[in-house]
Amino acid sequence: MTFAGMNYLAVVVAALAGFGVGAIWYTLFGKAWLDALGKTEDDIKGSGGAQALPFIIALVADLVMAIMLAGLMGHLGDISLRGGLISGLFVWVGFVITTMGVNHAFSGASPKLTAIDGGHWLVVLLVMGAIIGAFGV
16 A cells, blocks of 8 residues: 555554554653653643644654654665664664753653653654655555
8 A cells, every 4th residue: 555655554653653553651750751741640631622732733743753753764665674774774873862851851851751751752763764664655
């Protein structure tokens, strides 16, 4: 299922897997994450649609991220498991953790929050890259 050189099945599977990584990651690290934010569960609970909005945003963001990673991998020409892992790592080091580090430093966020959130995005990008690379074009 490709269009213009991109395997959209791989992109959708990668996006859903990235969303699943987030669900598992924040289930495992949820208490530590809340502590790093200085919040309680009651602080972050919204009502009705407000509670669903962050999950919708996360799913759309994962889809956009998977599309961009597939496009980048296509331009680099290494659509393989290894190429996907390397691309995911490079994107994380070059763009994600650097941006998070700056934002968290200026906002006064704890290094623990940066480690938890940064670790999440590293795993997401590695999983997405591996899936896109394994599916190929």
